[in-house]
Amino acid sequence: MTAAIAVQGLSHRYGGVQAVDGIDFQVAAGEIFGLLGPNGAGKTTTLESILGLIVPDEGRIEIAGIDARTNSRAARERTGAVLQATGLQDKITPREALDLFAAFYPAPLKTQDLLTRFGLVEKADAAFETLSGGQKQRLALALAFVGNPQVLVLDEPTTGLDPQIRREVQDHIRALKDDGRAILLATHDMDEAARLCDRVAIIAGGRIAATGAPRQLMTEHGGTLDDVILRLARP
């Protein structure tokens, strides 16, 4: 069976810094795969390479069997993403944003269904600037989902949210997994990783130091996921 995401030999340098150095992993449909590691480990470079925001020096990336580097448009049609440092215009409403994003995909989901699914019906016609942090994040997830993607790439989707809202967003992510999507999740929240991820890869110095189920890694290396990362990321 073809992996929903397949990354092989991914490498990228920024000037003299080797940000990512020969990374390989695969994510199956219906699986949440976590990328864990300290700041500067190479998580964001990996995600941005998969999404086509940067062109890696080497490596092969496939999304649902499509070469993302040579057929990026087809790959993007099958990928939804929530990235850090992205936003929307202050005056746009969730309904308008969803309608707009839907216009880019061949078979988008219905705006009203997405508003209902992500709990945004009451705020459907409110300006983006008036939404709470949780509502904004739910809208970001809805926008990532609008093209009915097979793959979701989420970069720290719950950072900065209060515990209740964080739990809400995590429930949505789990529901998306149950829906058969492959989810690649980068996070600094080890509780979140332990709760959501089927498998995780610990990245250190641009390489994968360990891969496995969170419980398996904790058993093998001892301690919590934080302890595992600290141990494996030690220079």
Add this chain to the structure above:
Amino acid sequence: MTALLHLTAVSLKLNFRNRMAILYGYLMPLIFLVAFWAIYRNDPVPLALHVGQFLTVTILGSACFGLPTTIVSERERGVWRRYALMPAARWVFALSILLARAVLLVTGALLQLGLAFAFGLPVPAHPADLFAAFAIASAAFLGFGMVIAMLVDNVPAVQALGQCIFLPMLMIGGVAVRLESLPAWAQHLSAFFPGRYAVEAMQRAATGAGGMRFDFLALLLIAVGGAMAATAMFRWDKALRPKRGWLLLAVGMWLAVGVMAEIQGRVTISTAQDRRDVGTAADYVAKPRTSPAPKTSWQDVSDADIDGVAFDRLPPDEGIISPVSRSDEVPDPAIQPTLDKIRDALPGWAPGNVTDPVQRARNLLAIAAAPDILQMEQVERFVPRLVFARLQTVIPPRDLPKILYWIAMHPDDGDDAAIHQLAAFGLPDISGSAKPVRGRVMLYAFKLLGRLSGHLPPR
């Protein structure tokens, strides 16, 4: 195509929800229009000679501020980084924002024209040409608006760089300040700014003067240069560095156009002494070797007296003080009816037919002086020729040089009631002191005298 239209529609919708965008897009152009109308309120046809200017200001403001501010603020907040994840080519996003801006520009210009019509602006002579000129000028200006957007990282930088282009273009680029009012160096410099060509193209289309080919070519080259540079410099994210080398292409096209204009002799320069004081009659007479006996009548004026005038000290005909058109110069069609009216009214104007030939000539010269005082663009250059022709008709040739000399040397003599009787020519009344008019009468008397006596070339 659906995505492009949807994105364009959303861009427009968001623009209309932004008060500052409305202010920049619609209110500022109207304020500029009212300013032009107020400054040139004495023009014979309201705003007809300034269509190119006020439309260019609208496009320029949009290119220097509106467009780049929108793009840069969206890029700063990560909207464009989000767009980068969509399954669409980047030109879709760039084109949508340009289309939205074009709609805003056209509606802003229509609003301006609507108000201008209310002020009395006639319907443009060639609306299709005007639209074409507006479109190509918009392409040229929005091209470098995109370059600004790709070059800078934040909105304050847009304002700073935008002002660096906007203000010089207004002041010395021929957009807000008349080129004839500028010193020679600035007029040469204006040939390197697209504003000059935008003003000329739209003005000529509005009044039907024609001859826009070079302006169109210049704007097209600038548009192509800007578009290519902006495409190469495009960036979704401010974290990415722009390829600044491409800036040379955009700026290089401005330079190339300026060089072409200079080589082809399209930059007509007026000399730089336009703003000097008119002075007194003594300023225009060479110092005599011996003190001549004082003249008591214009009939005593001799050829030697006329030869003693320093015609080379007179303000240049191309300047803004006592200008005179060239004999082969064709007036803009917008002012032709005004000139026709003046010419037709001259024979029946009572002050131009009084018995005293000196007062008759003085009165007629006041008709040339008034538009100059009122800074009536173009009209002021062509009226003197009508007056000169009339003077040669109503005053015998042997007397005219003597009378002109007499008037020039005695500008404060005679009656000045005629300067308040110019309504017959459609000219506004001149309020306040008559002294400035008398000064201009003196200069025009000297200028016609110089032509009649062969001291000045006929041009």
